Amino acid sequence: MAQQDLVYSSKINKIRSFALILIFVGILFMYIGILTKKIEWLMVLFFIIGILFVIFSCVVYFWIGMLSTKAIPIICPSCEKPTKMLGRVDACMHCKQPLTLDKELEGKEFDEKYNTRRYRKELKEKKRQSGNDKN
Ligand SMILES: [Zn+2]
Numbered sequence: 579m580a581q582q583d584l585v586y587s588s589k590i591n592k593i594r595s596f597a598l599i600l601i602f603v604g605i606l607f608m609y610i611g612i613l614t615k616k617i618e619w620l621m622v623l624f625f626i627i628g629i630l631f632v633i634f635s636c637v638v639y640f641w642i643g644m645l646s647t648k649a650i651p652i653i654c655p656s657c658e659k660p661t662k663m664l665g666r667v668d669a670c671m672h673c674k675q676p677l678t679l680d681k682e683l684e685g686k687e688f689d690e691k692y693n694t695r696r697y698r699k700e701l702k703e704k705k706r707q708s709g710n711d712k713n
Contacts, residue, residue: 588661588662588664588668588669588670588671588674589645589664589665589668590642590645590646590649590662590664590671591671593638593641593642593645594639594642596638597635597638597639597642598635600631600632600634600635600638601631601632601635603631604627604628604629604630604631604632604634604635605628605632606628607624607625607627607628607631608624608625608628608629610624611623611624611625611628645664646662648664649662649663649664650662650663650679651663652677654670654672654673654675654677655675655677656670656673656675657670657672657673657675659671659672659673661677663677663679665693666678666679666680666683666692666693667679667680667683667692667693678692680692682701
């Protein structure tokens with residue numbers, strides 16, 4: 579996934595807009611289907627593609643619902659509105675303020691890599707090493 583956007587938006591919002599785009603694409607395909615109603619098989623094909631997009635969008639919406647239950651509700655320290663966090667780092671839904679649940683990451687520059695498994699593994703490795711040094 580490309581996370582190079584200059585303005586970081588919260589993950590839930592991102593997935594939500596993705597699902598919305600899917601619905602529009604589905605409707606567009608069905609509209610093209612109406613335009614090609616003279617060629618019956620083409621119309622049916624466009625309709626099927628359109629319906630598939632809409633179904634996929636429903637699946638994505640359902641997935642957001644599942645994610646939302648897992649997300650941690652917090653009050654944004656910046657705009658003081660309630661928002662939800664997914665993963666260790668996320669952005670506020672309202673003011674796009676980067677947020678973290680991890681004290682160790684506080685004050686660090688916001689980076690999507692803190693959510694990756696590899697980073698977590700590295701962190702664990704580092705902790706273990708520093709633990710061994712003390713012994
Ligand atoms: Zn905020």
